[in-house]
Amino acid sequence: MARTTDTAARLPAALQLSRDGSRTLSEQLAAHYAALIRQRLLAPGSRLPSVREGARRHGVSPHTLVATYDQLLAQGLVEAQRQRGFFVRERAAPAQRGEAPAASPPDSPRVPVDASMLIRGMLGSGGRPGPGLGTLPPAWLDAPMLQAALRRVLASGREDELGAAALHYGEPAGDPRLREALAQRLADVGVRASPRQIMTTLGATQALDLVSRALLAPGDAVLVDEPGWSVEYARLTLLGMRLLPVPRGPDGPDLAVMEALAREHRPRLYVTVSVLHNPTGGMLSLASAHQLLQLAQAHDFHVIEDDTYAHLAPAHAPRLAALDGLKRCFHISGFSKILAPGWRVGFVAAPPDWIERLIDVKMLASLTTPALLEQAVAVCLEQGLLRRHAERVVARLDAARGRSVRLAQGAGCEFVCPPQGLFGWIETGIDTEALAQRLLDRGWSTAPGSLFHARRQPGTKMRINFATAQDAAFWREFESEREAMRR
Structure with missing residues (x-):
């Protein structure tokens, strides 16, 4: 012993x-x-x-x-x-890298069954109002801007250039015009990356998947935020990774827990949303970012920084990739959250010695990405169309957040993190999984806290979407069902 x-x-x-x-x-x-x-x-x-x-x-x-x-x-x-x-008790040592992983115990984490529920909520709530949805309301999006960008792409250039874009595979790394625009966009938030360090993808989700496949082997340990995105838990579990949840607070991960896990398990990777974290809305502080990168250096793991909500965030928010200089960090983002869910254009900015490996993995996964759509996104960036659209969305979201916060607090809820960005993480005082079912019966789609844990567990927290939680009728139903459960 x-x-x-x-x-x-x-x-x-x-x-x-x-x-x-x-x-x-x-x-x-x-x-x-x-x-x-x-x-x-x-x-x-x-x-x-x-x-x-x-x-x-x-x-x-x-x-x-x-x-x-x-x-x-x-x-x-x-x-x-x-x-x-x-x-x-002493337990058997975990398998070393390269060995076949041992059989999972009966109660080990399996692919979260709730991940598909969350995706269905992202794709549409079946006509139900969605205080727990993960996207902006369709009415907030600018369809005429997208149509105009596509028309500019189709109308510009010589006939042979249009044919090359429309009738042939694009470049494996992605459209050069978009990568040039992305390098400028990243420089605006302090991330220095040449176009040669940038690879386009089918949305940020594919970028996460490709980097994971390039870096990891089955059985590797991966640090993840908890609460966090259950789709990411499910994706990593399907790849055969061992998840190491790190408690996430308003200023970032619990660094003491992260250090203990890193010392014990030798993780290969940490996956995080540093700016406007989903579901808490938290922002990584500068002090936490520095300490986190020191831990990554000391314990030799890489970091995936998912900057999906970059267009809703203040430009001065600390980015790990900016502090790290793209040495250990892979910076990922996309445009579906700000342009339209169907515009699956994403990218990864990677350390220089990893980009060719990523391009190889991308070609095996999807050959290339749609050049026409990528050029349309480039137009939105180059012409300032996306910047002006994002400013309008942020102003509208600020107003919606104020109203949603007042309604939530009026219903007796408290915010775990300061309300900011698209999502709020609220304490309800009651089991939100059971509450979600009762509200669903009333026609409301919500996101209970159990969706955001690596291991399903009951809890009293809930994620709300500030843009879609402004209806006072929802909060009246919320209070009614909560009181019925308490009785």
Whole structure:
């Protein structure tokens, strides 16, 4: 048995338990401790809190703690030592890079079934009002601008140039005109990248996928924000990666937890939304960004910075890729959030020694990307059309956010992070997964907090879209259903 240590004082903050969920309090606590043990945040030999201390810490009865430890015993994660307490058991070492990963335990993370639900919400809510949707309302988008950009592309240039764009494959790295415009756009937010370091993709989601495939092998450990985007959890899980959730706060990730996970698991990658984080709306502080990059250097992992909401964010917001100089960072963004969901144009700015590898992976995945659409986006950037459209959207979003915040607070909700950007992360005081079903029966599509965790768990938080949560009728229904659940 490894040397025993008492780690009760060093445990992460107590779990917020749901008393209205489908799982008992002891089941929730057992899952919480099991995750800490499997991530080795509780090392072998560590002593768990005594029954009395654990009950006080989590605000439950001693009987609940006994039931929790019984479940951990049954899973083989802890052992009881007579008159000493409960201790974390030694477990088999994880497979090394290049070895076949061991079979997953029965309760290991599987592809989140809720990821498809979130995607369906992005693609359309079946006619339901969508306070939890992930896109701007169609009425906010500028279809005439997009049509004009396409007409300019079709009308410009010689006939042979149009034929090359429309009738042949485009360049593997992406349209040169767009890459030139993207280099200028990135310089405006402090990211220095030559057009040769930029590769276009079918939206930011494909960019995330291509970088992951280029960097990782099945069984590799990947740091992810939690709460975070469940589609990203599902995508990485399908690639065979081991997810290491890092708690995300208003200023960025919990760096102490990140360092402990990095030391124990030697992750290859950290995937994050540094600016206007989904779902919290948080912004990475400059101090956190510097410390994060120091951790990446010390523990030799790369960083994917997903800047999907760049056009809604202040230009001065710190970008990891700007501070890093594109040495360890891959900077990713796209245009579907600001132009239109169907305009699947994205890109990645990469360290110089990785760009050819990325182009090879892209060609295997999709050959090339649509040159006509990329040239239309280039027109929007070059002519200032996109900048002016984004300014109008931001002004409209600011007004919508003010109204949505007042309605949410009037309904008794609190914001976990300062309200900014497109999304708000609110504390409701009740199990939002059960609440979401009741609201769905009333015709409202919402985004409960369980959608944004690597392991499904009940919780009392919920994501709202400020642009689509302005209807006072929704908040009246929200209050009515919440009170019915409390009764």
